[in-house]
Each structure stands twice: as C-alpha cells, then as structure tokens.
Amino acid sequence: MTEGPIALYAGFDPTGPSLHIGHLVPAYAMAHLQHAGHKPIILMGGGTARIGDPSGSSEIRKMMRYERIDEHIVTLKPQIAKLVDFENALVLNNADWLSNLNYIDFLRDIGRHFSVNRMLTFDAYKQRLEKGLSFIEFNYQLLQSYDFLELYRRERCILQVGGDDQWGNIVAGIELIRRIEGIDVYGLTFPLITRSDGKKMGKTERGALFLEPSLTSVYDFYQYWRNIPDADIERFFLTFTFLPTDECHALGSTRESQINASKERLAFEITQLLHGSEEAQKAAEAAKAAFYGVGDPSGVPSTVIPKSTLESGINVLDLFANTSLCASKSDARRLVVQGGARISNKKIDNPEEVIGVDFLINGEMMLKAGKKRYFRIITQ
DSSP states (O other): OOSSOOEEEEEEOOSSSSOBGGGHHHHHHHHHHHHTTOEEEEEEOTTGGGTOOOTTOSSOOOOOOHHHHHHHHHHHHHHHTTTSOGGGSEEEETHHHHTTOOHHHHHHHTGGGOOHHHHTTSHHHHHHHTTOOOHHHHTHHHHHHHHHHHHHHHHOEEEEEEEGGGHHHHHHHHHHHHHHHOOOOEEEEEOOOBOTTSOBTTEETTEEOBSSTTTSOHHHHHHHHHTSOGGGHHHHHHHHOOSOHHHHHHHHTOOGGGHHHHHHHHHHHHHHHHHOHHHHHHHHHHHHHHHHSOSOGGGSOEEEEOHHHHHHOEEHHHHHHTSTTOSSHHHHHHHHHTTOEEETTEEEOOTTOEEOGGGOBTTEEEEEETTTEEEEEEEO
C-alpha cells in the first residue's frame, strides 16, 4: 500500500432494507482508505443474498424473492454513499457473475480447491453445526471466495475488508486465489465493537440501530449516541466520525460538567454524517425540548390521534402500546407498574388509568418511558 494505490473491496448482502451501525465499520474503513488514495469497490451481494451467509447467524436464513433483493440494493446504496464517495469508487453486484454459473463447471474449477475438513474448522460453521447447517449455506464460502477471485481478475483487487465474522470466508478467498493465480492477496477484519458496559454495539431496546428512519427514527438514532457510557466517548469519536485524531482525544478526555457536551457533539457529528445536517439539527432541538423544555420538539417521534379519542378517554396501556415506546400492551403494563411511565410530566402507575384531554398541553402530550425515551401525541 505504500508503493501506490490498491483496489480493495467490502461486500454488503442486501438481506434487509437497511444497514445497521455494525454493518458500517468496514464502510468507514473503506472511506479512510479512499481518503488515503486507494480505490474502494462496493460489492452488493445480489447473488450471495439468494442463499444467505451462515456467518454471524444462529439460524438458517430465510429465502427471499429476487425482486425483494434488488429492492434492498436500491435502498442500501445511498446509505453506504454517506461514507464512501461513489464518484471515485466502483459499485458492482455479484449477481452479474454468480447468477449464470454452470454448477458442474463451478464444482470442477472452484469446488475442488476446498476441503470440507478445513471449512469445518471455521467458527461460523462449527457453531451452526449444533443447530443445523443447510447444504445451500455451506456453499456460501465458495461463492464469496469466488467473488474475491473475480474481483482480482477484473480489477486487480488485492484486499478484502470485513467484520471478523467474515474471517473464514476471507481466508478461503485468499487461499483460492493463491492456488489458481499463484499470487498473494490480503484480508483485513475488524472485531465486533462492543460498548464498555458489555452490550453489543448498536443494540437498542427496540432492536438494531438502523440507518433507515422508518426503522430507527433520526431522533432515536441521535439519542443512542447521546446516551452512551462515558468510557466509550473517545473510542466512538475515533471509530464513527472523521474528526482529527487530536480533537477526538480531546473530546473523549472531558470530565464532569463537560462530558455531556462531548456526548452531544458525538451524537450530532454521527447523525449529521449519516442523516444530514438538517435532520441532525432537528434531533438535537427535539432532545432539548424533551429533556429541558426548550427548543423545537418536532423531531421527537410522534403520532397524530383525533382529539375525540381523548375526549372519550383511552386506557394508558392502549396509548403506550400504540407508540414506539412499547412493543405491546404487556410491555406497556410492565412499564406502568414499575413506575417508568409519565404523561405530560405526570407519573402514571395505575394500568387501569384512563387518559383524557386534561393531559393535553397546547393540544399535545409528551409520553415518557424510563429516564430517556420520549414520544409525542398530537391531537387534531
């Protein structure tokens, strides 16, 4: 890499309509390497997504319609483009070379280079053998290795980056290219990022921290970073922003009264990067409105209900269950009974309580779950 620019790639399988924050670590790596003058290749797994990668999965992945996979590719590309400059990168789809492979020829030319015994030494397969590993998934490593070979032949790509759950697949690709082409290529993997409190990075009460606003609102995305443990501030500045290293160290070393300002800066920088300045500003204003009563609350997740619903009265469990604060009425009941529910700053601890118009303030009410989660009810 010191001798000149190299071509490198990372693969993104479109198995869902959105990436989550954990998917982005290889994309950040590609962005840094792109800034250093190297050529990134974003490989959309339109072919490999048809069978599913057993790596990092405890269950057999469901088969998806090809049309759905193509739809996901359309939504994922702009998310990756938030980090990697597509004007100076190559975007490919492995369906272009995988979908028309001849199975017999593939086994003769590629399959013969793989040892089943060797494949079973990789953690991804060992862990899945206990719960069941389908034959179709067992082929995934061959296809990802073939991707690396194809990208070497097409673009002289010599580096694959990915999460450490991809280690076995990347090593298999390195060995395949060495056997067929007689040259050395390389892999660069990153460990699963966990928080200092031991929680999985990007895991929220509502699930993964997605980039798609319909799955994780921009406000909730902002609040996730605003509420990280103090010990993670510097590391997350270094990992998830492009601020200068010295500034990351300085922001991460603040203490006491300044630590909240650093968290707000972290939340704003990451939200701005992945959702844009306008949305980041709205989320920051909404947080101030929810927590301090100042600022514009429009960025807080909300829903509109008829005022007549409140005039008739609505049970508190039904109200909370129809927001993103609670997944069900039983979830809402636990929240209320445990004393974590508030409406317009009034504590609600009776699961039978009926909520009426007396809770409205200027035609709205603010629901609160626990210490940090808010939702607006707007009447019309």
